[in-house]
Amino acid sequence: MTPLIPLAAEPQSAEVTDWAARLGWVGVLLLFIALVYWLMRQGWTWRARLQADVPELPAAPDEPGPARLGMSGRYHGSTTAGQWLDRIVAHGLGTRSRAELTLTDAGLVVTRPGARDFFVPADKLRGARLDKGIAGKVLAEGGLLVVTWEHGDTLIDSGFRSDRAAEHTAWVEAIDSITTENTTTEGAAR
Numbered sequence: 001m002t003p004l005i006p007l008a009a010e011p012q013s014a015e016v017t018d019w020a021a022r023l024g025w026v027g028v029l030l031l032f033i034a035l036v037y038w039l040m041r042q043g044w045t046w047r048a049r050l051q052a053d054v055p056e057l058p059a060a061p062d063e064p065g066p067a068r069l070g071m072s073g074r075y076h077g078s079t080t081a082g083q084w085l086d087r088i089v090a091h092g093l094g095t096r097s098r099a100e101l102t103l104t105d106a107g108l109v110v111t112r113p114g115a116r117d118f119f120v121p122a123d124k125l126r127g128a129r130l131d132k133g134i135a136g137k138v139l140a141e142g143g144l145l146v147v148t149w150e151h152g153d154t155l156i157d158s159g160f161r162s163d164r165a166a167e168h169t170a171w172v173e174a175i176d177s178i179t180t181e182n183t184t185t186e187g188a189a190r
Contacts, residue, residue, distance in 0.1 A: 044089060051090035055152045060119035064106040069174050073162040075099035075112055077135030081126075081148050081155035087135040088156060092116035094135070099160060103174055108147065110158075120149045120158075123182050128175035130168055134159030145171050 078093040080086040087094050097115040101108065108120040126149055130142040134157060137144075145160045145168045162168060 044094070047087070047094075048089045051088060053152075054088065054090040054154065057091050057093075057116070057118040057151070058121060060109045060117065061106055064102070064104040064109055064119075067102050067104055069101075069103040069167075069171060071101040071160070071162045071167055071171065073099060073101070073160055075110065075115075076137045076144065076159040076161060078156050078158040079135050081157045084131075084134050084157070085136060091118075093118070093156075093158075096137075101160060101171075103171070103178075105178075108149075108175075120147070120151075122178050124150045125175055125179050125182070126150055126155060127179050128172045130172060131159070142168070144168075147175060 075095075075097050077096055078088045080088065089095075092115055095112075095115040097112045100111040102111070103109075105122060107122040108125065109117075110119070111117050125147070128145060128147045131144050131146045132139055132141045134144060134146060137159065139161065143161060143165060145162065147158050147160065149156055149158065162171075
C-alpha cells in the first residue's frame with residue numbers, strides 16, 4: 001500500500017548570493033547613468049556652440065531709474081520667440097534660477113543669484129503675455145509670464161513665474177505700455 005502523505009523532502013541549504021554578479025550589475029548600471037549624464041552635458045555644450053552668434057547680454061545701467069514694478073520668483077528659461085521648446089543656453093540664458101525682476105523706464109533688470117544677471121533695454125522690449133509653458137516647463141494656463149524682447153537679430157521669449165501669480169497681469173500691462181510708448185516715440189521720430 002502506498003502512503004497517502006508524501007514524505008517530506010530532504011532539507012536543502014539556502015541559495016548563496018553571488019556577490020560578484022550583483023556588484024557587476026551595479027557597476028554596469030552606474031556606468032550607464034554616467035554615460036547618460038555625459039551625453040546630456042555634451043548636448044548642452046553643443047547647443048551653446050550652435051548659439052555662439054548670440055551677442056553678449058547688455059549690462060544694467062548704474063542708475064536705471066525708479067522702479068515701475070518689482071517681482072520675485074523664478075526664471076524658467078529663454079527660447080526663440082514662438083518656439084517654446086527651442087531653448088537658448090548662450091550666456092547663461094538656459095539656466096533656471098530664482099530671479100528678481102525690476103521694470104524701470106530704462107528697461108527690465110533681471111537679477112539672478114547663482115546665475116548671470118541680464119538687462120533688457122526698454123527699446124528692445126516687444127511685449128508680454130501669460131502662457132502655460134516655456135523651455136520644457138509646463139504650468140497651469142496663464143501661470144507663466146513670458147516677456148518677448150529683441151537681442152541682436154533674434155526675438156527671444158523669457159519665462160518667469162512670480163511667487164504671487166496674481167502679479168502677472170500687472171506685468172503684462174506695464175510691459176505692453178512701455179512697448180506702446182516706444183513704438184509711438186519711434187514712429188514720431190521718423
